[in-house]
Amino acid sequence: MLASLGLVGCSVGTASTGTEPDTSLTVGLLATPGNLDYTTTAGAAIPQALLYNVYEGLVKLDNDGTIMPLLAKSWTVSGDGLVYDFQLNEGVTFSDGSPFTAASVKFSLERVKDNWSANGPAYLDPIAQIEVVSDSQVRITLSKPSNSWLFNMSGPVGTMFTESGIADLATDAVGTGPYTVSSFKTGDSLVLATNADYWGEAPYMSDVTLRYFTDATAQTNALLSGDISLISGISQFQLVDQFKSNADFQVLEGASTGEVTLSMNNAGAAFSDVRVRQAVMYAIDRQAVLDTANSGYGLLIGSMVPPTDLWYDASLADLYPYDPDKAIELLDQAGVSDLSVAFKIPNLPYAVAGAQVVKDQLDKVGITANVTVLEFPAVWLDEVFANHDYDMSLIMHSEPRDATSFAVPSYYAGYDSPEVIAKFAQADAADAATHVELMREATRTMTEEAAANWLYLQPAISLADADLLGVPKNTPSLALDLSTIAR
Amino acid sequence: MVLVVLRRIGLFAATVVVASIVTFLMLSILPGNAARIALGVQATEADVAAQTKAMGLDRPAVVRYLDWFGHVLVGDFGTSTVSRRAIGPEITDALGITVILVLTSVVLALLFAVPFGILSAVRQRKPDGAILSGISQIGVAVPGFLAGMLLVTVFAVTLRWLPAGGWVDPGDDLGGFLQHLILPAIALGSVQGAVLSRYVRSSVLEVTREDFIRTARAKGLGVGRALFRHGLRNAAVPVMTVLGLQIASLLVGAVVIERVFSLPGLGSLLLDKVALRDLPAVQGIVLVLVVFVLLLNFLVDLAFTVIDPRLRSAS
Numbered sequence: 001m002l003a004s005l006g007l008v009g010c011s012v013g014t015a016s017t018g019t020e021p022d023t024s025l026t027v028g029l030l031a032t033p034g035n036l037d038y039t040t041t042a043g044a045a046i047p048q049a050l051l052y053n054v055y056e057g058l059v060k061l062d063n064d065g066t067i068m069p070l071l072a073k074s075w076t077v078s079g080d081g082l083v084y085d086f087q088l089n090e091g092v093t094f095s096d097g098s099p100f101t102a103a104s105v106k107f108s109l110e111r112v113k114d115n116w117s118a119n120g121p122a123y124l125d126p127i128a129q130i131e132v133v134s135d136s137q138v139r140i141t142l143s144k145p146s147n148s149w150l151f152n153m154s155g156p157v158g159t160m161f162t163e164s165g166i167a168d169l170a171t172d173a174v175g176t177g178p179y180t181v182s183s184f185k186t187g188d189s190l191v192l193a194t195n196a197d198y199w200g201e202a203p204y205m206s207d208v209t210l211r212y213f214t215d216a217t218a219q220t221n222a223l224l225s226g227d228i229s230l231i232s233g234i235s236q237f238q239l240v241d242q243f244k245s246n247a248d249f250q251v252l253e254g255a256s257t258g259e260v261t262l263s264m265n266n267a268g269a270a271f272s273d274v275r276v277r278q279a280v281m282y283a284i285d286r287q288a289v290l291d292t293a294n295s296g297y298g299l300l301i302g303s304m305v306p307p308t309d310l311w312y313d314a315s316l317a318d319l320y321p322y323d324p325d326k327a328i329e330l331l332d333q334a335g336v337s338d339l340s341v342a343f344k345i346p347n348l349p350y351a352v353a354g355a356q357v358v359k360d361q362l363d364k365v366g367i368t369a370n371v372t373v374l375e376f377p378a379v380w381l382d383e384v385f386a387n388h389d390y391d392m393s394l395i396m397h398s399e400p401r402d403a404t405s406f407a408v409p410s411y412y413a414g415y416d417s418p419e420v421i422a423k424f425a426q427a428d429a430a431d432a433a434t435h436v437e438l439m440r441e442a443t444r445t446m447t448e449e450a451a452a453n454w455l456y457l458q459p460a461i462s463l464a465d466a467d468l469l470g471v472p473k474n475t476p477s478l479a480l481d482l483s484t485i486a487r
Numbered sequence: 488m489v490l491v492v493l494r495r496i497g498l499f500a501a502t503v504v505v506a507s508i509v510t511f512l513m514l515s516i517l518p519g520n521a522a523r524i525a526l527g528v529q530a531t532e533a534d535v536a537a538q539t540k541a542m543g544l545d546r547p548a549v550v551r552y553l554d555w556f557g558h559v560l561v562g563d564f565g566t567s568t569v570s571r572r573a574i575g576p577e578i579t580d581a582l583g584i585t586v587i588l589v590l591t592s593v594v595l596a597l598l599f600a601v602p603f604g605i606l607s608a609v610r611q612r613k614p615d616g617a618i619l620s621g622i623s624q625i626g627v628a629v630p631g632f633l634a635g636m637l638l639v640t641v642f643a644v645t646l647r648w649l650p651a652g653g654w655v656d657p658g659d660d661l662g663g664f665l666q667h668l669i670l671p672a673i674a675l676g677s678v679q680g681a682v683l684s685r686y687v688r689s690s691v692l693e694v695t696r697e698d699f700i701r702t703a704r705a706k707g708l709g710v711g712r713a714l715f716r717h718g719l720r721n722a723a724v725p726v727m728t729v730l731g732l733q734i735a736s737l738l739v740g741a742v743v744i745e746r747v748f749s750l751p752g753l754g755s756l757l758l759d760k761v762a763l764r765d766l767p768a769v770q771g772i773v774l775v776l777v778v779f780v781l782l783l784n785f786l787v788d789l790a791f792t793v794i795d796p797r798l799r800s801a802s
Contacts (some may be wrong), residue, residue, distance in 0.1 A: 034569035042527020120529050170571035187759045190750035213749050225643035225651040378764050380517025
C-alpha cells in the first residue's frame with residue numbers, strides 16, 4: 001500500500017513538469033458480466049468489475065491476500081472467537097447520498113440469507129446475531145468460532161448495500177466505493193467514473209473503461225495497437241512471450257487461486273478404488289501438461305492449496321513423481337485391466353490442450369480416456385457438475401480457499417472422507433496456529449487419497465503499458481482492485 | 488397485382504410463424520439449464536429449482552411459446568433472464584451496429600467490384616485484364632476472418648494507424664466511429680467485393696456479345712460508350728440477384744467479423760446469449776434475423792422491377 005502511494009506521488013511529480021496527467025485507463029478483460037447483480041448471478045465477472053471499485057465491505061483483501069480494514073476502521077475479537085466488535089469509518093455515504101452506518105451493516109448482512117442465491121450466501125451461516133451498538137459501532141456474534149468467516153467477509157457476501165439502492169441491482173449498482181458505474185453494455189464495456197463523494201482517498205485513475213473481449217488474440221492485439229493499456233489475467237499463455245521482448249510493455253507474473261484440476265468421480269465405478277486414482281497420479285507427467293497447455297507458465301502444486309495460503313505444502317508437488325511403471329503396478333494390484341473412462345472436458349483452451357496430453361499419458365499405462373468436449377458453462381455444468389455423469393474431467397477451480405467445498409461428499413468429485421471433513425470443521429473453529437496445522441493435514445490427506453490430480457496452479461499474468469504503475473500482480477480475491485493503479 | 492402483394496404478405500407472415508416455432512423448439516432441446524448457469528457452482532438443488540420457477544422455465548413448452556410469441560406480436564420481446572433488461576432495446580442497439588457494418592461493406596464491395604469487374608471484362612484479352620482477374624480470384628479465396636486478422640496485424644498492431652477493434656457510436660464521436668468501422672467493413676466487404684467483381688465481369692462480357700451492343704457499335708459508338716449507355720443496366724440484373732443473396736451471407740459473415748473486431752453487434756449478442764442460455768433473448772434475435780433476411784429478399788425483388796422494366800409484368 002505504501003509503495004503504491006509512493007508511486008502515485010512520483011508520477012504526479014512528473015506530470016507537474018508540463019503535461020496533464022493522463023488519468024483515464026482502458027482495461028481489457030475476457031469474461032463479460034451478464035448484469036450488475038452478483039447477489040443472484042454467479043461467476044467471477046461481476047465481482048471482478050465491481051467489488052472494491054463500486055462496492056465495499058467491512059474488510060478487504062490486499063494483493064498479498066491479507067485481510068485489511070475497509071469500511072471498518074478497526075475491530076476486536078473476543079477471547080472465545082465469538083464476538084466481533086467493528087468500529088466503522090464515519091462520514092461514509094453511498095453513491096445515492098444515503099449514509100453508511102451500523103444499520104447498513106445489519107441490513108446488508110441480514111439480507112444475504114434470504115435474498116442471495118449466488119456467490120456463497122452460506123459463507124455467512126456462522127453469524128448468530130448482529131447488533132447496532134451505535135451509528136459507528138456494530139457487534140457481530142457468531143454461533144461458533146470460524147476462521148473462514150472474516151476472510152469470506154472480504155468477498156462478495158460482505159458487500160454493504162443501502163436500503164434505497166437495491167431496487168434494481170441488475171442495472172443500478174449503489175455502493176460506497178471509489179467508483180460508480182457510468183455505463184454498461186453487456187459483452188462490450190463497463191465504464192467507471194470516480195465517485196466525487198468518496199470517503200477515502202480518491203484513486204489516481206478518474207475514468208476507467210473495462211472492455212470485454214471474446215478472443216484472447218483480439219485482446220492482445222488491442223494492447224499492441226494501444227486501444228487498451230492493461231490486460232488483467234491473460235488466458236492464453238502462448239501470447240505472452242511477444243510482450244517480454246517489447247520495451248513498450250511490462251509482464252507481471254503473480255499467483256492466482258485457480259487450481260487446474262484433473263478431477264475423478266470418486267463415487268463412480270471407475271475411480272472408487274484409491275489405487276486406481278493413485279495410478280492416475282503416477283501416470284501423469286504434470287510438467288508436460290503444463291508445458292503443452294500453458295506454454296510452461298504456472299506452478300506445480302500437487303494439492304488444492306495455492307502458495308498464498310498459510311497451509312501451503314510445497315512438498316506435495318513431489319508426492320507422486322511421474323512413474324508409469326508404478327501406475328501399471330497399482331492398476332494390477334487393484335485388479336483393473338483395460339480401463340476405459342469417460343473423460344468429459346469443458347471447451348476451454350487450457351482444458352482441450354491439457355486433455356490431449358493426459359489422454360496420451362493414460363494410454364501408456366493402459367487406461368483409455370474417451371474425450372468428449374462439452375460446451376462450457378451450460379452443458380458441462382449440467383452433465384458433469386450437477387448430474388455427476390462422468391469419470392474424469394479437467395477444470396480450473398478458481399474460488400479462493402475451495403478445498404473445503406471440494407471435500408463435501410455431494411460435490412461433483414464425490415470424494416467422501418469423514419476424517420478430512422472433521423478436520424476442516426475443527427480447523428475452522430480452532431485458534432490461528434491450530435487452524436493452519438489442521439488445514440495442512442486435511443489438504444495433505446486429500447492428495448494422499450488422490451481425491452483429484454491437481455495438475456498445476458494457473459498463473460495470474462497481467463500485461464500492461466510500460467508506464468503503468470501499481471498494477472495488481474496477484475489475484476487473491478475475485479476483485480480487480482483499480483485503486484492502486486497510476487501512470 | 489393486389490392479389491400478388493397480398494399473397495406475398497401472407498407467405499411472409501406464415502414464414503415468420505414457422506420460423507418462430509422452429510426457433511423455439513430448437514432452443515428447448517438445447518442441453519444446459521439457464522437457472523443453473525445463473526446460480527453457478529455453489530448453488531444447491533433447491534436453489535436451482537426455485538430459480539427455474541422464478542424464470543418461468545417450469546411451465547409447459549406450449550404455454551411458454553404462446554406467452555412469448557403473443558408478446559412478440561405486439562412488439563414486446565420480453566425481459567432477458569440474464570441482464571434483466573428489456574430485450575427489444577438490446578436487439579435494436581446491436582442490430583444497428585450490424586446493419587451499419589453490413590451496409591458499409593456492401594457499399595465498399597460495390598465500389599470495388601463495379602469498376603474492377605468492368606475493367607477486367609473490357610481488358611479481357613490483355614495481360615492486365617488477366618492480372619485483374621487473378622487478383623479477384625485471390626480475394627474470393629481469402630476468408631473474411633483471415634482478412635480481418637491480417638488487416639489488424641498490419642494497420643492496428645504494426646502501423647498503429649487504426650484501432651484493433653471495438654465500437655464507437657457515431658453520435659458520440661464521428662471520427663472515432665469511422666476509425667473503428669473501416670477495418671471490419673473492409674474485412675467483411677473484401678470477399679464480397681471479389682465475388683461480385685467476377686459476376687460483374689462475366690455479366691458485362693455476356694452483354695457485350697448481345698445484339699443491341701453490336702447495333703450501338705455499328706452506329707459508331709466506342710466500346711465504353713456503348714457499354715455505358717446500353718450495357719450496364721442490362722448487366723446489373725444478375726449482379727443484383729447475387730448481391731441480394733450475398734447480403735444474407737454477409738449477416739452470417741458479420742457474426743465472425745464482429746468476434747474478430749470485438750464489435751457488440753447482433754452476431755456477438757447472439758453468441759453471448761446462447762452461451763448464457765438466455766433463451767428469450769436468443770429467440771428474439773433469431774426471429775429478428777429471419778424477418779430481416781425475408782425483408783431483404785422482398786426488397787431485392789422490388790429493386791429488379793425498378794432496374795428492368797421487363798420484369799414488372801412478370802411479377
